[in-house]
Amino acid sequence: MENGPVYLSSFYRHSFFSVLIGNELGYNESQLKDLALGSLLHDLGKGLIPSDILNKPGRLAPHEFDEIKKHPYLGYKILKENSSFNEKILVIPLQHHERKDGNGYPLMLKGDSIHPYAKIVSIADMFSALTTDRVYRNKVSKFVAGEYLIDASNYALDKYLVNVFLYAILRDMKDTWVILSNGEMGKIISVNYKHPTRPKLAIYKGNEFISLKDLTKYPQIFIKDYLK
Numbered sequence: 001m002e003n004g005p006v007y008l009s010s011f012y013r014h015s016f017f018s019v020l021i022g023n024e025l026g027y028n029e030s031q032l033k034d035l036a037l038g039s040l041l042h043d044l045g046k047g048l049i050p051s052d053i054l055n056k057p058g059r060l061a062p063h064e065f066d067e068i069k070k071h072p073y074l075g076y077k078i079l080k081e082n083s084s085f086n087e088k089i090l091v092i093p094l095q096h097h098e099r100k101d102g103n104g105y106p107l108m109l110k111g112d113s114i115h116p117y118a119k120i121v122s123i124a125d126m127f128s129a130l131t132t133d134r135v136y137r138n139k140v141s142k143f144v145a146g147e148y149l150i151d152a153s154n155y156a157l158d159k160y161l162v163n164v165f166l167y168a169i170l171r172d173m174k175d176t177w178v179i180l181s182n183g184e185m186g187k188i189i190s191v192n193y194k195h196p197t198r199p200k201l202a203i204y205k206g207n208e209f210i211s212l213k214d215l216t217k218y219p220q221i222f223i224k225d226y227l228k
């Protein structure tokens with residue numbers, strides 16, 4: 001159903017998305033390499049979390065969540081003690097669950113005290129999770145996932161980086177047929193940089209053109225899915 005990088009296996013997808021963001025930011029070869037390596041290794045510490053907790057469907061008990069919260073530091077520690085990777089790579093496993101409002105873990109860092117690489121991997125990781133089927137829920141389209149990221153950028157994710165990412169993955173969606181949350185169907189006319197999940201649309205009923213619609217003016221309507 002999905003196209004482009006969304007076909008990649010989930011193991012590589014968040015890494016692909018991370019490098020995509022770094023590339024949009026003009027990172028050089030060495031920075032992109034650090035980002036790629038760090039994002040591939042970001043959840044290494046999960047290997048030390050009991051599998052019954054890690055794979056438990058549904059809500060975790062507080063003590064189980066406390067176990068999960070250990071994985072960033074465990075991953076960092078394994079790499080620090082057993083590899084020669086530099087700190088810029090190690091910061092990714094360590095900080096990828098930090099959130100800008102300070103409600104992340106393990107260090108409860110805030111805002112710009114979180115390393116940009118970790119901010120990027122958080123975005124890529126969340127997007128990758130939302131667009132992949134899980135035991136407890138079905139995947140959502142990249143437009144719906146984009147709306148989640150925008151919402152999360154109010155408290156957890158970096159707003160600017162979320163925008164850079166969403167524009168990079170949605171700007172080529174021009175001429176794509178989409179289904180709106182109100183049941184209407186339309187074709188994307190243009191994607192704008194400021195609101196990449198809210199393009200201008202031509203609304204159709206069957207083959208008949210009905211009207212133009214700028215989704216930035218209809219905050220209650222969103223793109224549910226698109227025809228591939």
Ligand SMILES: [Fe+2]
Nearest residue numbers: 042043096097
């Ligand atoms: Fe993680």
